[in-house]
Amino acid sequence: MTQHEVDLVVIGTGPGGEALAAGAAKAGLEVVAVDRHLVGGECPYYGCVPTKMMVRGSDTVAEVRRAPQVAGEASIAPAWSVVHRRIDEDATTHWDDTIAVDRLRDTGATVHHGVGRLTGPKQVTVALADGGTVAYAARRGVVLNPGTRPAVPPVEGLADTPYWTNRDAVRLAELPGSLVVVGGGPIGCELAQVFARFGVRVTVVQHGSRLLEVNEPEASELLEKVFAEEGIRVLTSVDLTRAAYADGAFTLDLSNGEHLTADKVLVAAGRTPNLDDLGLDTVGLDPGSRTLDVDEWCRVQDGLWAIGDVTGKGAFTHVSMYQSAVALRDVVGEQGAPARYHAVPHTTFTDPEVGGVGMTEQRARDAGLSVRTGITKLEESSRGFMHGPGGHGLIKVVEDADRGVLVGATAMGPAGGEILGFLAVAVHAEVPVDTLRTMIYAYPTFHRAIETALADLD
Ligand SMILES: Cc1cc2nc3c(=O)[nH]c(=O)nc-3n(C[C@H](O)[C@H](O)[C@H](O)COP(=O)(O)OP(=O)(O)OC[C@H]3O[C@@H](n4cnc5c(N)ncnc54)[C@H](O)[C@@H]3O)c2cc1C
Numbered sequence: 001m002t003q004h005e006v007d008l009v010v011i012g013t014g015p016g017g018e019a020l021a022a023g024a025a026k027a028g029l030e031v032v033a034v035d036r037h038l039v040g041g042e043c044p045y046y047g048c049v050p051t052k053m054m055v056r057g058s059d060t061v062a063e064v065r066r067a068p069q070v071a072g073e074a075s076i077a078p079a080w081s082v083v084h085r086r087i088d089e090d091a092t093t094h095w096d097d098t099i100a101v102d103r104l105r106d107t108g109a110t111v112h113h114g115v116g117r118l119t120g121p122k123q124v125t126v127a128l129a130d131g132g133t134v135a136y137a138a139r140r141g142v143v144l145n146p147g148t149r150p151a152v153p154p155v156e157g158l159a160d161t162p163y164w165t166n167r168d169a170v171r172l173a174e175l176p177g178s179l180v181v182v183g184g185g186p187i188g189c190e191l192a193q194v195f196a197r198f199g200v201r202v203t204v205v206q207h208g209s210r211l212l213e214v215n216e217p218e219a220s221e222l223l224e225k226v227f228a229e230e231g232i233r234v235l236t237s238v239d240l241t242r243a244a245y246a247d248g249a250f251t252l253d254l255s256n257g258e259h260l261t262a263d264k265v266l267v268a269a270g271r272t273p274n275l276d277d278l279g280l281d282t283v284g285l286d287p288g289s290r291t292l293d294v295d296e297w298c299r300v301q302d303g304l305w306a307i308g309d310v311t312g313k314g315a316f317t318h319v320s321m322y323q324s325a326v327a328l329r330d331v332v333g334e335q336g337a338p339a340r341y342h343a344v345p346h347t348t349f350t351d352p353e354v355g356g357v358g359m360t361e362q363r364a365r366d367a368g369l370s371v372r373t374g375i376t377k378l379e380e381s382s383r384g385f386m387h388g389p390g391g392h393g394l395i396k397v398v399e400d401a402d403r404g405v406l407v408g409a410t411a412m413g414p415a416g417g418e419i420l421g422f423l424a425v426a427v428h429a430e431v432p433v434d435t436l437r438t439m440i441y442a443y444p445t446f447h448r449a450i451e452t453a454l455a456d457l458d
């Protein structure tokens with residue numbers, strides 16, 4: 001087979017891979033970008049974008065239902081068709097990536113739909129979606145951005161049922177009457193609340209001892225309280241042990257001895273990295289690994305970079321984009337700051353939103369830091385009191401007392417992800433707590449509660 005020489009091959013065009021391929025092509029490199037499905041990856045078609053459109057709809061439903069307590073009678077007849085139309089037409093153009101492909105080709109990159117696999121150092125073959133194979137030798141090297149797919153737990157009978165994952169959930173034109181969500185991480189929590197607010201009877205079956213296990217326990221506790229108030233049933237420390245489907249209904253056995261029936265099941269139990277079919281063995285790497293170890297320039301080895309979820313630095317679009325910029329500089333030989341991960345922010349878009357940055361209290365203790373924490377409830381702040389219904393939340397700060405800086409923080413509440421911005425700067429720039437205490441906090445903002453949390457540090 002003829003081998004074509006180019007400068008760079010990018011396998012997988014998630015948000016970071018797409019941006020890196022475009023950036024390298026604009027910098028004058030001869031670039032080939034390959035995606036087995038849609039250019040742009042999970043985020044625009046099955047992840048962040050459609051799910052946040054769902055959240056926008058369900059938040060509106062909830063806010064209208066709060067109107068009698070703050071403004072007077074208002075009513076809403078929730079219609080999923082409105083949400084579906086926005087996702088189908090505005091967000092994903094019917095799950096068609098023509099716009100993204102054209103945008104990338106306009107930068108000068110060659111774009112293939114197909115499966116890219118390493119065949120040796122700086123060598124790739126692409127099994128083209130429309131047939132045939134093309135081989136490349138990449139002078140500078142190869143960037144891997146293959147992302148993840150939904151993990152399906154090895155539960156008896158589950159594989160033989162028509163269970164849903166996030167990829168089905170975002171395409172729904174109609175909602176079921178009842179739904180069991182397997183998994184209480186960010187995907188499970190966001191979608192459970194969305195569907196419940198649109199009238200679906202939702203039960204969350206969570207293997208872990210609490211919802212959103214990577215967040216502070218106080219945030220999990222508050223979210224479980226909110227879910228209970230909204231009629232969402234949450235079962236923690238419970239496993240799905242058997243699933244069956246017949247006559248349009250699921251029957252489910254749980255480890256606590258309960259049996260559930262439901263119209264549909266959504267599996268949101270974590271992700272499987274797309275590393276198993278990449279030819280990693282041809283460059284001395286283990287195709288069975290869950291992550292690829294990268295240095296501060298996202299290098300895996302000479303002429304091989306990895307970015308995005310598979311690096312294990314935070315499975316978020318903003319991490320993929322951040323690494324994309326770092327790796328691009330290395331590929332084109334530009335100066336710049338290496339990657340640091342001490343202040344990775346994240347927000348789960350439940351209502352209230354759960355924002356976090358840096359370390360939780362437990363992680364800071366496990367790291368051997370001398371930890372002090374401060375916490376305050378948002379509803380005890382002036383703004384929380386004025387806000388009234390829907391104003392649940394909290395601010396928690398985690399200080400490395402030896403250095404006098406915050407190493408982690410949580411902002412939960414209405415716009416918790418926006419309040420988080422302040423705390424992300426504090427953790428990222430290691431602003432001394434003494435300096436944060438001398439600031440003036442605008443009254444009556446939600447972020448003013450940060451001052452109260454700082455005063456509570458002990
Ligand atoms: C339901 C859901 C909601 C989410 N919400 C948020 C959110 O609100 N905020 C946030 O920051 N993050 C969110 N995420 C996470 C976010 O989607 C990912 O972190 C983000 O897409 C970055 O992933 P990535 O760059 O690793 O690659 P991905 O987006 O996973 O893309 C990888 C691409 O590689 C392709 N590929 C894989 N193997 C090959 C191969 N061998 N050859 C060719 N192509 C290949 C795939 O087809 C895919 O297009 C959400 C995820 C889900 C599932």
Ligand SMILES: NC(=O)c1ccc[n+]([C@@H]2O[C@H](COP(=O)([O-])OP(=O)(O)OC[C@H]3O[C@@H](n4cnc5c(N)ncnc54)[C@H](O)[C@@H]3O)[C@@H](O)[C@H]2O)c1
Nearest residue numbers: 153183184185186187188206207208268269270315347348
């Ligand atoms: N707003 C956001 O930023 C956002 C939203 C959605 C997803 N994401 C990203 O996508 C990633 C994947 O999300 P996720 O929610 O699928 O995964 P996750 O790994 O974060 O959570 C999965 C949860 O499922 C539970 N679980 C695992 N196996 C189970 C089983 N057999 N039965 C019941 N529960 C089980 C686990 O205890 C865990 O809490 C996240 O880690 C996050 O990085 C981000």
